[in-house]
Amino acid sequence: MKNIVLIMPYGSVGGMERLALTFYNHYRSKGYNVKAIKLIKLKTDIINFNDNDEYFLSDKDFYELNPLKRVLFYVLAPFKIRKILKKENATHSIAFGDMANIFSSLTFTKENKISSIHALKSVELNDNNSFNKLIRFSYKKLYGAFNKVVCISNDIKRDLIENCGFKFPEKIEVIYNPHNVNRLVELSEESIDDKEELELFSKKTILFIGRLSVQKSPWHLIKAFHLLQQKSVDANLIFVGDGNMAVTNYVKELANKYNVINNIHFLGRKSNPYKYLKQANVLALASHYEGTPNVIVESIAVGTPVVSSYCTDGIIELMSLQSHDVKHDNVFVESGIVTPNLYKGTLGIPKKDVSIPEEEKFADALEYALESTKLKDNLLNERDKLLNKFDVEVVSEKYLNIK
The missing domain is CATH 3.40.50.2000 (Glycogen Phosphorylase B;)
Structure with a gap:
């Protein structure tokens, strides 16, 4: 039996969240056990999962957290996700986007780990702020923890390797986003x-x-x-x-x-x-x-x-x-x-x-x-x-x- 945990940033109407919901519904239809972790859960969430299948790490958005609480969130997130993965006996985890990918890479759990990258990163990382520096660091050091790194287009794969210093090209697979037409x-x-x-x-x-x-x-x-x-x-x-x-x-x-x-x-x-x-x-x-x-x-x-x-x-x-x-x-x-x-x-x-x-x-x-x-x-x-x-x-x- 496959026990799958999906890790996503929010429950908004964004593309990654809708993608996670598509996976959730499809894997459940196949008889798999599926849970979802939102890093941030808000009252205005559009993307929601069955009550028994949904976890969240915070019910306040990042801008609502003072600097100390924000740092604490970043430090504790991998440990909280690790606890959920262990509780659910996860056989697979799929993370959506940079923040979820980084936290997933730091749980040090043994399930089949899948990360996904959804945008042209050389442009997104153009601003040399501290978070973007962390993302670039993760491309060199942390993504080795994953069994598979999914890029959702050939252009994203090329850009990741040529322009972002990604050090694990052998783990990349180009897979287009699924849709239940x-x-x-x-x-x-x-x-x-x-x-x-x-x-x-x-x-x-x-x-x-x-x-x-x-x-x-x-x-x-x-x-x-x-x-x-x-x-x-x-x-x-x-x-x-x-x-x-x-x-x-x-x-x-x-x-x-x-x-x-x-x-x-x-x-x-x-x-x-x-x-x-x-x-x-x-x-x-x-x-x-x-x-x-x-x-x-x-x-x-x-x-x-x-x-x-x-x-x-x-x-x-x-x-x-x-x-x-x-x-x-x-x-x-x-x-x-x-x-x-x-x-x-x-x-x-x-x-x-x-x-x-x-x-x-x-x-x-x-x-x-x-x-x-x-x-x-x-x-x-x-x-x-x-x-x-x-x-x-x-x-x-x-x-x-x-x-």
Whole structure:
């Protein structure tokens, strides 16, 4: 009997948390014993597990902890996770993201240990703060504790080895994120019961799903939407998800500055974001860096075209059946449009509101997605081929298959 413990940062609507829930449901359907550990459990959690299957290390977010308590959390976390792994007689553990990976590597337990890396790390670690130094140190010293290190795209694997000093390349396996497509489609067919929310989709809509964070750089999306409004394109821009309050406040200030706030709507966290995705004309991602965003696969599954910036080669792995070089111009692919990279070498909320040509390219792509049915028609024709490599049955067993 397999006893599997999943270790994740939060219970939010983020990609890693949704991935953990997919694994949880699938492994339980196979008859395995599955438990989940959240590093942080909040009252606003969207991703939840059966009461008897869920553990957590803290019910306060990091920003609520004073420096001493935060240090204490970091020191005690591996010991708390070790205790749970022992209690559950874990045969396998799967950690999602850097913090969970580091804590898992320090438990010194003997189960089959699997870690996973979900983003282009050379960009994410560009800021030389103390936490990023710890992550770089872990790539050189701690990841030897794992039986397998999963990278969710070939580009992430390449970047990890070439740019991040990762010292255990023999442990890396590229495995795409699994998706239960039938379940996604089923959830997308649910009705939007809130009349005010439903009314938003009575006009053309651009949808963002995920955490409002520096990584996602949603200010580019606001500025591209402003350019659309200048072209007299009548549309709504809808955000589903929450996140960094400083980012959220900046985005709202920018929307007010450009006088587009009346057509921008923040719906917050949603337990079923897929019914909103189904109703939208286009999903938009203007990220500075990504791995292979789950929401793109989810959008393909429900038949909604995608406009995404070229934030990593992994975007092409998701959105197309062939390779493409995206440098200066928009590229049409099977699931939508990929626009030139928006990242200009500096992470963080912009200190100055400076427009860049790539935002105009992004706006052009959004306009095409809203005004033409060709993207959706092409996506529906290629949907099954695009989704083949994300089959939950195949992917979930790849994780557990230790060589």
